[in-house]
Amino acid sequence: MTELERNLLAELDSLVLIDPHTHINPHAPASSTLADILGYHYYTELAHSSGMPRAHIEAPGLEPKDRVGRLVEALEQLDNTIQFHWLRTICSELFDFEDEQIGPANWERLYDLSLKKMSQPDWENEVLRKSGLEKVFLTNEFDDPLEGFDTNRYVPCLRTDDLVFKLEDAAVRTRLEKAAGSAVTTAGHLKKAIGTLFSHFTGRGARACAISLPPWFSPGKVEPAEAEAALAAVFSGNAASTEQRQQLSRFVFWTLAEFCAEFQLPFDLMIGVNRRVYEQGVFQGQDLFDMRVSLIQYRELFNAFPQVMFPVSVLGHTSNQELVSYAWIFPNVITNGHWWYSNIPTYIEMDTRSRLEAVPRNKQIGYYSDMYKLEFALPKFQMYRRILAKALAEDFVVGRRWPEIRAIELGRQVLRGNVEQIFKV
């Protein structure tokens, strides 16, 4: 790392951030034992992939410490991964545990040390402070009451996967009826119920609507009669056709976009995931993707809702150039972070550099952590900031002779300023 990169990184490190997409549970935001850390699907799925049987990892009734003891056995084959490097960073920066490796000989010391830290009454605030985080966006199920936590710190966000893709499940419909406080038996009811959810969520400070989408999905406007027929078929309890289910999905999706327009909510699109590809995989370690997806599938949507901001995440690095190009042309398409299988340095670096080169600076959300527990913001944002500092140093300060202060300002906008502007937070 050059001195220039170190200088830029130091400035980026000093920023206080808003994390615009996480899966934090606001009632238990921080980890309580190391099992919450090592239980993150990145570790369980990599451990399984490296050879550890799922039954060994997910044995029911395991005490947290025993679970950690098992997962530690796999780390020897994972210590090359960037995900292991996140763990090392957490251990070092949050738990004052400096050992280079984690294995049979030292994991219990780490366990005890971390337990002591996490048991401190102020641990949540301590993690946020050390991570430089001010606010954290949540991903709430549509029937979340959004009560019992500080919505100023933990910003609600309406997750809509179940509404779009699981209405054939009676349990989901029951949840919806309960949340909306009304029966849902027609497309008109459905629209009204969704409107009620938007009222509830925005009333509780929600700042975005969000959804993850499979590669085959292509949004489109559905005529009322078609929607009604599709809904009737799906709700009938008899097996609806694939086309009918997809029609209903399109109808719900389009309705969500309409409400995003009405309620002035950005609509986070996370494009490209195939669910349950590896059905015998560990929890949350079963999804993959098909790189043969194109943003051209969203052409009608982007044209129909110019007033809605669409922060778009793509699962595949190969989709990044389309994202760059669509954000360069469409005023309502925003580049959003580095998602899941693309969230590794080799791909982040190329994707970051290309975005900085060709997308207006006010349309780039640099990064979100996607974390389930607060401890992961620190290593993930640190990884991103190092790459961002390198890109700013090489491509702007050296490549275009920018003064450092301008490069820092660009970094600040991408890391923090745009989150404020786009989500009005």
Add this chain to the structure above:
Amino acid sequence: MTELERNLLAELDSLVLIDPHTHINPHAPASSTLADILGYHYYTELAHSSGMPRAHIEAPGLEPKDRVGRLVEALEQLDNTIQFHWLRTICSELFDFEDEQIGPANWERLYDLSLKKMSQPDWENEVLRKSGLEKVFLTNEFDDPLEGFDTNRYVPCLRTDDLVFKLEDAAVRTRLEKAAGSAVTTAGHLKKAIGTLFSHFTGRGARACAISLPPWFSPGKVEPAEAEAALAAVFSGNAASTEQRQQLSRFVFWTLAEFCAEFQLPFDLMIGVNRRVYEQGVFQGQDLFDMRVSLIQYRELFNAFPQVMFPVSVLGHTSNQELVSYAWIFPNVITNGHWWYSNIPTYIEMDTRSRLEAVPRNKQIGYYSDMYKLEFALPKFQMYRRILAKALAEDFVVGRRWPEIRAIELGRQVLRGNVEQIFKV
């Protein structure tokens, strides 16, 4: 930049070049005001993308200076882009305007300074001289009379998009009949008319036939009877089917390839653009792409015309490896420049390096500017030459211990020599 890179770059900078693909109007090749520069679609579309309404940018009847005044407001959000860097380079190298940024406080000074420069009687020659350009390829509509300019300096090139994709438009047919001097009501007539265009163009020094192609297009030979039926359906004025229109497109395209063989013209294929994806976008800022295109779609064409050189440009960086591989195998496939959404440093660098590693050196056309006004050759070629110098330095002089002179010679061939050889210019 290392000293080695600087040395190589200095040598590349000293070359006098032929720009093998532009949209220059030979009757007004240079800009007359800064509005010609800032009116380039890269700036209008990025300004619009960053939030400026299209109506504000394209208000009818605006004076050039007022138009510039409006666009300047958007630059604050665009100064990170490589396209802004092109503008800065133009200002500095051609207008002696050295301010780092361009905004409300200084744009009028820039406007006046640049106006003074552009008003000099010798400005066109001055720009060519400073840009190190000797000849510039044009992209002429098929009915261009090609008169009133020096075809030795501004080399004609037959653009065929309208012939292949717009014959259903009566106005296009009328233009064709006028240009060919004969009625066109059968496939036989059409073929003959196209032959007349080739005679006219090559008689006026044309050195290439060119076309941009959508991702879904796949050329193929069409039997005469099928062509006749498709043409009749399309020309009938009643709505022809998609299949009939595509059949006619394939017939015209194949006919063009046949005449390229007969007239020994290279056929520039620019593969991958979807037109009018964002219909409310600014002029020339509406097109995008679908990365799901493959050169396998051109298999029949490349096999059928071994005697025709096909300089191929791909819109997507993700298509570059196919291009490299097809140029490595097919004698008639040439890698051609870095097109549009791929024309940003991150992608140029990878694409350049891979081509230098795996395509015979006599089959690579390094770069073209694609410019509409002469002033853009300088910053665009400068961008490319810096990347080329870096690749030559790192991969050849350092990586393979080549003497610098060999690396420079490779650079010269890619930048200039191959243009001469392939286009016989």
Add this chain to the structure above:
Amino acid sequence: MTELERNLLAELDSLVLIDPHTHINPHAPASSTLADILGYHYYTELAHSSGMPRAHIEAPGLEPKDRVGRLVEALEQLDNTIQFHWLRTICSELFDFEDEQIGPANWERLYDLSLKKMSQPDWENEVLRKSGLEKVFLTNEFDDPLEGFDTNRYVPCLRTDDLVFKLEDAAVRTRLEKAAGSAVTTAGHLKKAIGTLFSHFTGRGARACAISLPPWFSPGKVEPAEAEAALAAVFSGNAASTEQRQQLSRFVFWTLAEFCAEFQLPFDLMIGVNRRVYEQGVFQGQDLFDMRVSLIQYRELFNAFPQVMFPVSVLGHTSNQELVSYAWIFPNVITNGHWWYSNIPTYIEMDTRSRLEAVPRNKQIGYYSDMYKLEFALPKFQMYRRILAKALAEDFVVGRRWPEIRAIELGRQVLRGNVEQIFKV
């Protein structure tokens, strides 16, 4: 190259390796004249691509020296390619020929010098020693008797392309019946015959089953009745439908996977090649690809055979992220080398870095040479080791502050250890 990279490279260079995929003929493993070197399809196809007619290259009855004399004429236009660099490395390291270029003036000296070396009785061992190779995997046709060579040094591997894709060819069926020692007229017979091949191959020390697959292929279980019908149609001699032929292919493929499970053989999948795209190309220089392939096509296979290891090679660099992700999730998916059109430094570097970042270290086979003659292992592995050393230096020792010894150990595992583990060799 930094001192750190040089140190790491020196350590990697000192490893003795097993080459896990080649096309070596164990009865003539080393070259006997320079024509064996320059006759490698990389040189003939690039020479042809650069402009040399196929008839000139493949003229029948040419003496080796005359053939070399012809191919040398093309080298001037190929000396930029990494494949030429392999040749230079061979000349320098194996033939003590240090000239920078190879052309009309010096090729005969090279020819004579190399002939002298290759004529030494111990040349095969000398090449292996200088290349640091201990064992070499073969790719044997299914009816190879596997006799007359040291199967400990030259490890047999069952190639199955003909079985899966060419059973419609009566000659292939005849070879199968002969190899299996029994008639094959039903799906049951076919299964039994394939089992006999597995017995024969594993009895002679085979360590893998291998196949190359076109982009459109998607494996799946075929019901016995369907298999029987498809086989009857294909074997009938009348033209079977595409669907019937593909059904039979799927049946044979699935049967191979079942025997891999039974015989505990890894199944090398080399995914993505379209055969005979350029039909007028030189021998082995006719194949290309379609980047629109996805590992999702292998979902059913990977789920159905958790006990079979699938070392997967992808032809397209654009497929690498899917490979990384599938290997990160599926315990039985292994990343395997850098194949053919992806085997150039620009792509190897990105692919290597991403794999090291996200795939468990015990699931990565770093490299194989894919060579036809022993002399090519040296330059190809050298190319890979340099890239690996750079990745280890930059991303691990510098980026993550690993001690050098850990980085070297990771390199050793990827280059050698995993080959031993996965293939039990």
